[in-house]
Structure formats: C-alpha cells, structure tokens
Amino acid sequence: MSLDGAIAVHRFGLGARPSEIERASHDPKAWLLSQINAPAEAPAALDGSPLKSGGALVVEMLQYQRDRAMERRNGAGGDPVKTFFKVKAQEFADELAARYAHGFTTDRPFAERLVWFWSNHFVVSAQNPRATTLVGAFEREAIRPHITGKFEDMLLAAAAHPAMLLYLDNAQSIGPRSRAGEFTGKGLNENLGRELMELYTLGVDGGYTQNDVIAMAKILTGWSLDRSGANNGFAYFENRHEPGDVRLRGRTYPPTLDGGMTAIRDLAHDPATARHIARKLATHFIADDPPKDSVARLEKTFNDTGGDLHALARAVVDDANAWKPGPGKMRTPVEYVTAGYRLLDLPKGDTAEKQVRGAVAATRLMGETPLAPPAPKGWPDTSDAWSGPDAVLTRIEWAQQVGQKMPPGFDAAAIAELGVGPLLQPATKIAMAQAESQSDALALLLSSPEFQRR
Amino acid sequence: MTTRRSILQTMAAAGALAAWDTPLRFAFANVPTERRLVVVILRGALDGLALAPPHGDKDYAATRGVLALSTSGTNPLHDLDGFFGLHPSLNTVKAMYDAKQVVVCHNICSPYRERSHFDGQNVLETGGTGPHVLQDGWLNRALAPMGLGDGEHALAVAQTPPLLLSGPERVTSWMPATLPTPSEAFLARVQRLYASDAVLSASLTSAIALQNQAHAAMDDPAARKPGATGAYGDLTPLFSGAGKLLAAADGPRVAVLDAGGWDTHFNQGANDGQLARRLQAFDQGLDAFKIALGPVWSKTAIVVATEFGRTVRPNGSNGTDHGTGGAALILGGAVNGGTVRADWTGLGGAALKDGRDQPARSDLRALFKGLLAEHMGVASVALNSKVFPDSANVEAMRELIRA
Numbered sequence: 001m002s003l004d005g006a007i008a009v010h011r012f013g014l015g016a017r018p019s020e021i022e023r024a025s026h027d028p029k030a031w032l033l034s035q036i037n038a039p040a041e042a043p044a045a046l047d048g049s050p051l052k053s054g055g056a057l058v059v060e061m062l063q064y065q066r067d068r069a070m071e072r073r074n075g076a077g078g079d080p081v082k083t084f085f086k087v088k089a090q091e092f093a094d095e096l097a098a099r100y101a102h103g104f105t106t107d108r109p110f111a112e113r114l115v116w117f118w119s120n121h122f123v124v125s126a127q128n129p130r131a132t133t134l135v136g137a138f139e140r141e142a143i144r145p146h147i148t149g150k151f152e153d154m155l156l157a158a159a160a161h162p163a164m165l166l167y168l169d170n171a172q173s174i175g176p177r178s179r180a181g182e183f184t185g186k187g188l189n190e191n192l193g194r195e196l197m198e199l200y201t202l203g204v205d206g207g208y209t210q211n212d213v214i215a216m217a218k219i220l221t222g223w224s225l226d227r228s229g230a231n232n233g234f235a236y237f238e239n240r241h242e243p244g245d246v247r248l249r250g251r252t253y254p255p256t257l258d259g260g261m262t263a264i265r266d267l268a269h270d271p272a273t274a275r276h277i278a279r280k281l282a283t284h285f286i287a288d289d290p291p292k293d294s295v296a297r298l299e300k301t302f303n304d305t306g307g308d309l310h311a312l313a314r315a316v317v318d319d320a321n322a323w324k325p326g327p328g329k330m331r332t333p334v335e336y337v338t339a340g341y342r343l344l345d346l347p348k349g350d351t352a353e354k355q356v357r358g359a360v361a362a363t364r365l366m367g368e369t370p371l372a373p374p375a376p377k378g379w380p381d382t383s384d385a386w387s388g389p390d391a392v393l394t395r396i397e398w399a400q401q402v403g404q405k406m407p408p409g410f411d412a413a414a415i416a417e418l419g420v421g422p423l424l425q426p427a428t429k430i431a432m433a434q435a436e437s438q439s440d441a442l443a444l445l446l447s448s449p450e451f452q453r454r
Numbered sequence: 455m456t457t458r459r460s461i462l463q464t465m466a467a468a469g470a471l472a473a474w475d476t477p478l479r480f481a482f483a484n485v486p487t488e489r490r491l492v493v494v495i496l497r498g499a500l501d502g503l504a505l506a507p508p509h510g511d512k513d514y515a516a517t518r519g520v521l522a523l524s525t526s527g528t529n530p531l532h533d534l535d536g537f538f539g540l541h542p543s544l545n546t547v548k549a550m551y552d553a554k555q556v557v558v559c560h561n562i563c564s565p566y567r568e569r570s571h572f573d574g575q576n577v578l579e580t581g582g583t584g585p586h587v588l589q590d591g592w593l594n595r596a597l598a599p600m601g602l603g604d605g606e607h608a609l610a611v612a613q614t615p616p617l618l619l620s621g622p623e624r625v626t627s628w629m630p631a632t633l634p635t636p637s638e639a640f641l642a643r644v645q646r647l648y649a650s651d652a653v654l655s656a657s658l659t660s661a662i663a664l665q666n667q668a669h670a671a672m673d674d675p676a677a678r679k680p681g682a683t684g685a686y687g688d689l690t691p692l693f694s695g696a697g698k699l700l701a702a703a704d705g706p707r708v709a710v711l712d713a714g715g716w717d718t719h720f721n722q723g724a725n726d727g728q729l730a731r732r733l734q735a736f737d738q739g740l741d742a743f744k745i746a747l748g749p750v751w752s753k754t755a756i757v758v759a760t761e762f763g764r765t766v767r768p769n770g771s772n773g774t775d776h777g778t779g780g781a782a783l784i785l786g787g788a789v790n791g792g793t794v795r796a797d798w799t800g801l802g803g804a805a806l807k808d809g810r811d812q813p814a815r816s817d818l819r820a821l822f823k824g825l826l827a828e829h830m831g832v833a834s835v836a837l838n839s840k841v842f843p844d845s846a847n848v849e850a851m852r853e854l855i856r857a
Binding site: 327330348349362365383384387388389390391392393394396397398400401404405406407408409425427428431434435436437438439440441443444447448449452453 | 497498499571572575579612614615616617620633634635636639640641643644646647648649650651653654657658660661664665712714715716717
C-alpha cells in the first residue's frame with residue numbers, strides 16, 4: 001500500500017473498497033486512467049426493472065397534462081395530479097437508489113466521480129416538479145455517455161434533453177415573431193439561454209451581455225418536446241423559431257436547428273468556457289481555492305484539445321498539486337456516506353434496499369440530495385458548505401449509527417488499516433484503540449478528519 | 455430558532471413513540487414463562503464508586519478527592535445503609551431500593567483482569583473465562599434452556615443484536631428510528647481528534663455549545679412540563695420503547711439494552727457534570743421503563759453490568775482510568791432487594807488491586823447464574839456446561855429473586 005495509492009482511491013475515487021488501495025498502489029495513475037477508457041456505466045434499479053428513458057417519460061408527462069386538462073374540463077373524476085406526482089416521486093427515489101448503490105460498489109470510482117461532477121455542472125434539479133421525473137434519465141443519457149468524450153457533445157446532449165428543456169423552461173419559449181408567436185402572442189423565455197452561458201459554458205464573468213442572453217434565447221426557440229417520444233423526447237418546431245439571422249459574440253447564426261447547434265458548439269470552444277471549466281474541475285479535485293498553475297494547465301489542455309474531456313481528466317490526474325498529502329477538501333455528504341459504505345463493503349445487518357434508503361436519508365440530513373439542488377448552480381463544491389455545526393454533528397451521529405449497526409465480531413482497527421491505510425493519522429489510531437467498544441472505534445474512524453476529507 | 459435538531463429533541467422529549475416503527479410481529483404462541491429478564495450493558499466501564507459510593511469507608515473522601523460525593527450540601531448522595539449510597543442522580547433507583555426492589559453488588563467483575571474495553575466486553579458478553587474463548591453470547595446460549603429460542607421472545611434493543619445475544623438461537627431487534635445522540639464522552643473524543651482540523655473543530659465546538667444550551671433549557675424547572683421525562687434525550691426512548699414491547703402478553707421475555715458513554719477519563723464530575731448527567735439519563739430511562747412495563751414490572755428482573763470498574767483515585771484530568779472491580783445492579787419488581795452485597799475490603803492502599811483498582815471479590819457470572827436459575831428456571835447443569843462453560847467453581851448467587 002502506498003500513500004499515492006490511498007490518495008488515488010480517496011481523492012479521485014469514492015473511498016476504498018476492500019483491497020482497493022492495494023490495487024491502486026501498483027501504479028496509481030494507471031489505475032485511475034484505466035477507469036476512463038469508456039463511457040460511464042448506467043446504474044441498475046435495485047429491483048432489476050429497467051429505468052425509463054427521457055422519451056418515454058416525456059410521453060407520460062404530456063399524457064398526464066392532457067388528462068389533467070380533461071379532468072378540469074369535466075370537473076369530475078379523481079385527482080390525477082396527486083397520483084401522478086406520487087408515482088414520479090417514487091420514480092425519483094428509485095433513480096437515486098440505483099445511483100447510490102452503483103457508487104457503493106463500482107470498480108470505476110473515478111469515472112463515477114466524473115459523472116457526479118458533470119451532473120452537478122449541467123444541473124437539472126428534481127426540486128422542480130416538472131423535472132423530477134426526468135433527472136435520472138438526464139444523467140444516464142446526457143452525462144454518462146460523454147464523460148470521456150467532447151465537452152461540446154455533452155453540452156449539446158444536455159441542452160437538447162427534455163429534462164433540461166423542461167427545467168429551464170425552454171420547452172415553452174417561443175419566438176415572438178415566429179408563426180406560433182404571432183398566433184399565440186407568446187414570447188421568449190430567457191432562462192436556458194442565460195444559464196447556458198452563465199453556468200454551463202462562459203461562466204458568470206465570461207464577458208457576455210444581456211443582448212447575448214436574448215440572442216441565445218432566440219437561437220434556442222423551437223427546441224422543445226416530442227409528444228410521441230421520438231428522438232428521445234426532443235423536437236425542433238420551426239414554427240416557434242424566431243425568424244432571421246442572430247448575431248452572438250461576433251458570429252452570425254441562421255434561424256435553423258443546425259444554426260442553433262453551431263452556436264452551442266461555438267460556446268463550447270470559447271476561451272472563457274475553457275477558463276470556467278478548468279477552474280471548476282480544479283476546485284473539485286484539488287482544492288477549494290485551487291493553485292493558479294493547476295487551473296492554467298487545465299485551461300491550456302481544454303483549449304489545445306478542443307474540450308476533450310478524457311484529456312482533461314488525464315490532466316487532473318497528471319497534476320502534481322492533486323497528489324499533495326495532507327488534509328484535502330471536505331467530502332460532500334454523498335461522497336462521505338458512499339466512502340463509509342465502501343469502507344465496510346456495505347454496512348452489515350440491513351437489506352440492500354434498507355442500506356440505500358438509509359444512505360439517502362443520511363445525506364439529506366447532512367444537507368445534500370444529489371440531483372436535487374436548490375438552484376441550477378448545483379450543490380456547492382467547497383468545504384465550508386458541508387462543515388457547519390449541525391452538519392458535522394449529523395455526520396458524527398451517522399457514524400455512530402453505522403458503528404452500532406455492525407454485527408459484533410468486527411475489528412475496527414483492521415478496517416482502518418485496509419481502507420484508510422497510509423492516510424490514517426496516529427491520533428485516530430490511538431483514539432480508536434481507547435474507544436469504549438468496536439462500534440465506537442469504527443464511529444471514531446468515520447468521524448475522523450482524514451475520513452471526512454479527501 | 456427552530457432547527458432540525460431542536461425538533462428532533464422535542465420529539466424525543468415528547469415521548470418518543472412517534473418513532474415507533476414496530477417491526478415486530480408476535481404470533482400468539484404459548485410463551486413458557488411470564489417472567490421478564492432484562493440485561494443492560496453499560497459500555498465503557500462505569501465507575502462503580504460513583505454509582506454506589508461507599509461513603510462510610512474511612513478512606514473514601516481522601517482517595518476519591520474531587521470525585522468524592524457528600525451526604526450533605528447541595529445535591530447530596532442517597533444513603534442506603536449508612537455505609538453505601540447511590541449517586542445523587544439516581545432518584546428512581548433510590549425509590550426502587552426503598553421499595554426493596556434493588557440489589558447493589560460491589561467489588562464485582564467478570565473473570566477478565568486486563569484493561570481493554572474490547573476484550574473486557576467480549577468476556578462479559580460471551581461468559582467465557584477469557585477474551586475470545588467463546589464465540590457467542592451467554593444469553594443466547596441460555597435461550598434454549600429457558601424455552602425461548604424461537605426468535606420471537608428475545609429482543610435486542612439495538613440496531614444489531616450485540617454479542618451477548620448473538621449465537622445459534624434466533625432473536626429479534628428493535629431501535630427507535632432516529633439517529634443516535636452521541637454521549638458527551640464520545641463527542642469529547644471526537645473533539646480531540648479534531649484538534650488538528652480548525653474547521654471541523656470549530657463546528658463541533660459550536661454544535662456542542664448549542665446542545666448544552668438545549669440541555670440547560672430542559673434543566674430549567676420552569677421549562678419542564680409536568681410528567682415530562684428524557685431531559686437528556688437518548689435513553690428514555692430506548693427504555694420506554696423496550697418496556698412497551700416487553701409489556702405485551704405474547705411479547706419478548708428476554709431483552710438486552712445497550713448504553714455507552716461511561717468511559718470518563720476526563721472531567722468526570724462528582725454530584726454534577728458529565729457522569730452525573732449520564733446517570734440521570736439512565737435513571738430517567740429506568741423510570742420510563744417501569745412505567746411502560748406496567749403490571750409486568752412485578753415479574754421483571756433487570757441486571758445492569760459493565761465490563762470492569764475504574765481507578766479508585768482521580769487521574770490527572772479529573773477523570774478515572776480503566777480498573778478492575780466495580781458495581782452492578784439488579785432491579786425490578788421480582789427482585790428480592792433493599793440490600794448491598796459486597797465483600798468489602800476497604801479503599802486503603804493494601805486493599806487495592808495493583809495499588810489502584812477496586813479488587814474483584816465476586817464474579818459477575820455468579821450473579822448472572824443466580825438470576826437465570828431463580829428467575830428463569832435454568833437448571834444448574836445447563837448453567838455450568840452450556841451457558842457458562844468451565845464455571846462449576848463459580849457458585850450462583852442466591853435469594854436474588856422474591857420467593
């Protein structure tokens with residue numbers, strides 16, 4: 001076991017499964033890179049049933065809207081709203097459960113970390129009732145296939161996914177001078193146009209103007225949902241598209257679907273985007289306030305490769321600053337709980353179903369529900385967001401609960417050696433040896449700074 | 455300000471059975487006994503001299519120093535017989551003692567003579583002669599002789615059955631559905647771990663301060679509603695929930711409760727402080743337990759034991775370190791109580807083991823065997839061979855249970 005092996009597993013991965021540090025220690029960088037030679041796997045539902053595609057979910061959603069309209073006109077019947085959202089909440093819970101369970105056991109934890117990173121970049125939040133049903137499909141369809149592909153492809157997949165079109169209201173955006181606009185009197189919705197630049201590409205200080213936002217919104221008019229579910233639920237409606245060429249950041253785009261796709265690809269290749277993504281990635285893997293030279297290297301890689309995400313991931317792995325020992329960033333709640341589950345090779349004494357539900361409930365108490373952040377900005381990616389008094393105390397309570405749930409006969413010190421290894425601090429070792437019980441020793445390990453951080 | 459935490463605490467204080475998730479389904483079966491046997495393990499090594507202070511011993515005040523309890527002043531100890539007493543926090547236990555429902559045992563310990571919690575608990579729970587000699591718990595091995603090995607009548611009030619109740623016979627378990635509240639001692643340990651981490655340390659310090667404020671608010675008599683229990687939270691829901699389960703006619707007959715937080719190396723306190731609060735939580739838990747049991751209380755015997763005692767003298771940080779002999783309690787409506795059983799040899803230097811610990815003058819297995827025999831009707835053959843192998847020389851205590 002080497003220190004670099006342990007850093008690879010904890011800082012770049014999801015925490016050590018049994019013998020994972022040992023496997024990584026051979027050649028930590030090679031171990032990480034071997035995980036990103038292919039798109040990320042999709043998680044499987046706990047009960048083995050297939051998870052629904054974006055297209056299928058769009059069909060259900062639009063059908064529901066028609067049913068509801070009909071019910072209202074008839075003024076009778078049941079309450080399709082309640083039933084529908086109850087079903088949808090359950091579907092979201094199932095998606096979350098599948099995602100958690102995948103994190104607990106995957107042999108490609110670095111790939112999964114990249115999925116989580118990009119999902120928290122291209123945010124669709126389940127907190128928005130229209131998107132609740134679709135967030136899982138969004139991650140499976142727009143994020144997972146592209147983590148080692150091109151940034152522009154992921155961006156396009158995200159922008160054209162029905163989840164995004166619903167979440168940021170573009171499905172309803174209509175060019176005011178389009179045929180549909182003149183007929184209905186409806187107009188632009190700037191939401192997706194703005195976030196596409198502010199959050200997903202250029203960044204808030206990326207030098208765009210309100211005119212650029214309006215231009216982007218016009219470019220995106222007509223991007224909406226396919227009622228039949230074809231094209232995975234995406235449709236382009238020419239009659240909603242604002243007529244006329246649009247100028248954006250010095251270029252001109254024709255009023256077509258291709259014109260819009262070109263505009264989005266151009267944003268993906270903008271130098272401001274490279275800077276924005278480089279900083280976010282460095283913040284995620286290296287430090288809350290990442291070293292300038294690391295950001296610069298990632299930015300250069302992004303520019304040099306035209307936004308090749310595999311090259312970018314590789315550049316993070318190759319960055320010496322990412323391998324510095326010592327206290328790293330606070331794990332986010334889902335990273336923390338996942339690391340705990342991996343350390344124990346799943347906590348014993350509960351069914352798989354209960355384990356996952358317990359983990360989801362615990363992260364929620366610690367302040368995070370993945371895929372359901374309060375705003376399109378996503379969950380915060382800095383330590384201070386997760387280390388408030390109540391959050392820290394909740395983590396300690398959870399650590400105690402996990403310790404208490406373990407069936408007797410385990411050896412906490414052995415678990416620490418195997419799963420934290422070279423990162424284990426002497427103070428933790430001593431405290432564990434003096435603990436009142438094996439359960440408490442394990443709880444101390446899970447509470448320790450070296451386990452809270454990565 | 456209403457926080458999640460204060461809501462949880464309010465819920466806990468409000469009676470806790472909101473968290474009642476009854477995973478247990480008891481079939482109406484012929485249960486072989488009406489009696490209830492409950493084992494409470496106090497993990498971390500409870501200081502027996504704080505639980506049951508020998509205030510009449512001539513060396514008591516001098517050897518205990520800052521930890522000595524007094525029969526006078528504010529918050530005095532409860533005197534039992536002019537020589538032994540009970541900690542001031544133990545109002546419920548004192549009332550039970552006066553009703554002749556408590557036996558206090560002193561200078562008692564398992565056969566374990568080293569000072570590791572893990573190994574000490576292993577011996578306490580397996581009933582072996584040393585750590586890891588036996589692989590399962592003595593109470594599990596006693597289930598078949600009691601006729602309770604069907605998986606329905608032995609209850610672990612824990613997330614997972616502890617070693618004491620683990621073994622070949624099936625048992626069930628139940629826990630209130632909330633995250634556990636860490637004890638002050640555990641939080642103090644975590645806080646020391648955080649000494650090197652400014653962020654975690656600051657957050658935990660402020661969380662503990664908030665918790666203390668909540669405790670103080672609950673201590674304020676004006677804020678306490680009549681009949682409310684559970685000022686210190688986490689043991690009352692446990693005891694109260696377990697009591698309700700045990701009270702059922704076809705419910706469990708044997709139960710194990712587990713309560714940590716007794717490893718008081720730092721600032722143990724005397725009639726006030728960390729240990730006093732933990733004992734109060736325990737005392738209130740017992741009160742809730744008795745109430746929940748209702749008429750079944752008269753058929754109940756509870757044994758309270760810990761892995762070993764603590765040093766007689768305070769250490770350098772006003773706490774106590776791991777020792778040998780300690781105290782145990784037997785309580786319940788079925789108990790033949792109102793007595794202290796101690797082969798007392800004093801607290802003077804020569805009487806102490808290794809010059810520091812209370813000696814072990816009696817064996818906890820004798821107490822357990824006595825209860826299993828008199829209360830649950832387990833034959834001595836089974837006790838000496840199956841339940842506590844190699845214990846024929848350890849004679850069961852007698853007259854623990856009301857005739």
